[in-house]
Amino acid sequence: MSATTALVVGDSASQAVRSAIRAAKACVGAGKIDLLLIGKGANSGAASASKWNGVSTVYYAEGETPCTAESATPVIRERVSAKDYRYVIATANSFGKNVLPRLAGVLGVSALSDIIEVVESNVFVRPIYAGNALATVKSNDEVKVLTVRPTAFEPIEDSSEGLAEIVKVQIPADGVQSRWLGQEATENTRPDLTTADVVIAGGRGLKNKDNFKMLEEMADELGGAVGATRAAVDSGFVPNDMQVGQTGKVVAPQLYIGIGLSGAIQHLAGMKDSKTIVAINKDADAPIFQIADYGLVADLFEAVPELLQKIKELPKRAE
Numbered sequence: 001m002s003a004t005t006a007l008v009v010g011d012s013a014s015q016a017v018r019s020a021i022r023a024a025k026a027c028v029g030a031g032k033i034d035l036l037l038i039g040k041g042a043n044s045g046a047a048s049a050s051k052w053n054g055v056s057t058v059y060y061a062e063g064e065t066p067c068t069a070e071s072a073t074p075v076i077r078e079r080v081s082a083k084d085y086r087y088v089i090a091t092a093n094s095f096g097k098n099v100l101p102r103l104a105g106v107l108g109v110s111a112l113s114d115i116i117e118v119v120e121s122n123v124f125v126r127p128i129y130a131g132n133a134l135a136t137v138k139s140n141d142e143v144k145v146l147t148v149r150p151t152a153f154e155p156i157e158d159s160s161e162g163l164a165e166i167v168k169v170q171i172p173a174d175g176v177q178s179r180w181l182g183q184e185a186t187e188n189t190r191p192d193l194t195t196a197d198v199v200i201a202g203g204r205g206l207k208n209k210d211n212f213k214m215l216e217e218m219a220d221e222l223g224g225a226v227g228a229t230r231a232a233v234d235s236g237f238v239p240n241d242m243q244v245g246q247t248g249k250v251v252a253p254q255l256y257i258g259i260g261l262s263g264a265i266q267h268l269a270g271m272k273d274s275k276t277i278v279a280i281n282k283d284a285d286a287p288i289f290q291i292a293d294y295g296l297v298a299d300l301f302e303a304v305p306e307l308l309q310k311i312k313e314l315p316k317r318a319e
């Protein structure tokens with residue numbers, strides 16, 4: 001059997017993929033870690049990722065469009081056959097959740113999703129029941145196919161010891177029956193919600209789309225991202241890529257401020273690991289106060305403008 005090696009896969013050189021490299025390190029110890037980036041922009045992503053600590057080789061498969069699960073799977077499978085990796089790891093984001101179950105099916109192994117801890121080389125922890133319980137799972141598969149929660153692993157830093165080798169690989173043109181037609185991505189100049197240090201989240205209590213502007217302003221003052229509850233999304237206040245929770249994104253920022261949201265269990269599943277939780281709600285019995293480090297029982301339409309004013313008066317943080 002070859003030395004323990006891991007292939008981390010992704011569609012961009014993002015912070016979340018840096019976290020997947022950290023998870024790979026926990027799996028392979030001193031073993032080798034390679035990275036494979038697939039789809040549009042993979043080439044430039046590979047140049048950035050070649051500076052990352054602990055990455056031996058960066059493979060990239062440049063495409064004219066972002067990849068689909070169908071086009072990405074043969075590229076990863078070919079690498080796994082060529083290099084005999086013991087682990088294939090991706091972030092539990094839309095790329096990883098889309099591609100890795102298909103890869104696991106093709107390799108005939110189980111996909112282990114949403115890993116938050118590597119206990120041993122074949123033992124992992126993952127949340128179940130919307131984060132209300134943690135399952136410790138053991139995998140006896142030859143190749144372990146894992147998606148990892150980026151908030152659970154510190155992003156890997158840049159290396160001071162030179163660049164990883166960069167190697168181009170091809171996306172097979174044959175046998176792929178689906179193709180990428182287009183996407184309507186939301187324009188966003190704020191940090192990525194899943195890796196932001198500060199998240200300002202709003203709920204149904206905001207009452208309409210316009211009132212979310214207060215939260216956007218606060219996020220911009222603090223260099224953060226804006227999130228929302230499903231009720232706020234379903235009411236049409238914000239797009240659904242801002243949803244935090246069991247069926248939305250998982251966040252664990254240094255500071256989470258929840259405004260006009262009750263703290264339903266499905267919302268908590270996506271933010272309860274935040275380091276400091278602040279809640280503003282006019283109902284003193286709202287469940288969010290049970291997990292908040294700081295709670296303010298107040299009408300948000302009075303409290304938020306006042307808080308925003310105070311934040312603006314703070315000395316600006318150095319970049």
Ligand SMILES: Cc1cc2nc3c(=O)[nH]c(=O)nc-3n(C[C@H](O)[C@H](O)[C@H](O)COP(=O)(O)OP(=O)(O)OC[C@H]3O[C@@H](n4cnc5c(N)ncnc54)[C@H](O)[C@@H]3O)c2cc1C
Nearest residue numbers: 203204205229230231245246247248260261262267282300
């Ligand atoms: C299968 C399933 C999956 C789900 N997934 C998710 C998910 O991923 N994410 C998610 O968020 N939800 C999810 N939900 C929905 C979840 O159960 C709740 O319905 C939702 O989180 C409630 O959103 P909310 O807190 O904004 O609304 P509400 O529960 O209606 O709370 C609004 C809060 O605003 C406060 N408020 C109102 N006016 C003011 C004011 N002027 N000042 C201050 N406070 C005010 C109220 O006191 C209240 O506490 C899911 C549900 C199901 C069944």
